[in-house]
Amino acid sequence: MTVSDSAESRRAHTQLLVLRIIVYAILIFLSILCLFSFYMLFVNATRTNAQLQGGFALLPRGHFMENLRNAWTDASINIPRGLVNSFLVAGSTAVLTTYFSALTAYGIHAYDFKCKNAAFTFIMAIMVIPPQVSATGFVQLCYKYGLTNRYWPLILPGIAAPVVFFYMKQYMESVLPMEIVEAARVDGCGEFRTFNTIVLPMLKPAMAVQLIFSFVQSWNNYFLPSLLLTKAEKKTVPIMIAQLRSADYSKFDMGKVYMFILLAILPVLIVYIFLSKSIIRGVTAGSVKG
Secondary structure: OOHHHHHHHHHHHHHHHHHHHHHHHHHHHHHHHHHHHHHHHHHHHOOOHHHHHOOOOOOOOOOHHHHHHHHHOOOOOOHHHHHHHHHHHHHHHHHHHHHHHHHHHHHHHHOOOOOHHHHHHHHHHHHOOOHHHHHHHHHHHHHHOOOOOOOHHHHHHHHOOHHHHHHHHHHHHHHOOHHHHHHHHHOOOOHHHHHHHHHHHHOHHHHHHHHHHHHHHHHOOOHHHHHHOOOHHHOOHHHHHHHHHOOOHHHOOHHHHHHHHHHHHHHHHHHHHHHHHHHHHHHHHHOOOO
16 A cells, blocks of 8 residues: 555545544434423423523422422312323324224235225325314214214224325335235235234334324324313313413413423323334334335
């Protein structure tokens, strides 16, 4: 190796090192930026209403348990009941959405039938329709048939999720060879058994991704629950937060509000922690088509 080649190699190595440092610096900055809001939420949950009105503070105070007790025992709302209600609706919606979307995607992916392309196009067309377009008629239908203050109207429509269907279909094209399905059929395995025992285990990363996305979307859903749930014991967390936020100003306690918001996001964080490894595998595997 000549002197010029060695100098060129060192220069290239230096440029690569500088580029790597810049990339890591940007990633660290973005990570801090994303986590800073959660940190400030925790800080504000440890401050009293008077301290919050006094302005910004970077360090926690010592009123965490006081705010937790005030929020947990608030007479106007029932936080434990709201958390249970939201978890019931969000958990059921996430499971049903993910399973039936995967089942639909499997039907489109694994079978050749007449109007297959038309069915796929129809599902994709539904994806671009805003949910608010059909909300008025849906709410009127629920009131007409006495479906208010029930969770079924919030859970069952989630089965039809074109976005989840599209993701699952693209993932199947990446990881599901049809030879495995054909081999199961030759061995006499039924179609539902093939899907439940062979296909679903191969889709675990993608299922985890859509489970967390569907869970978070349903957990944060305020629009339909606010229209259909009027009884206090049926209300979900977003409705209770809005109700607490719109309380009488003379009785308004921002520390209690921040504590309630902190309690509201904990289930989402717990679900994400349990599914994080599968989520990473699902995102990386689903982005590359074999």
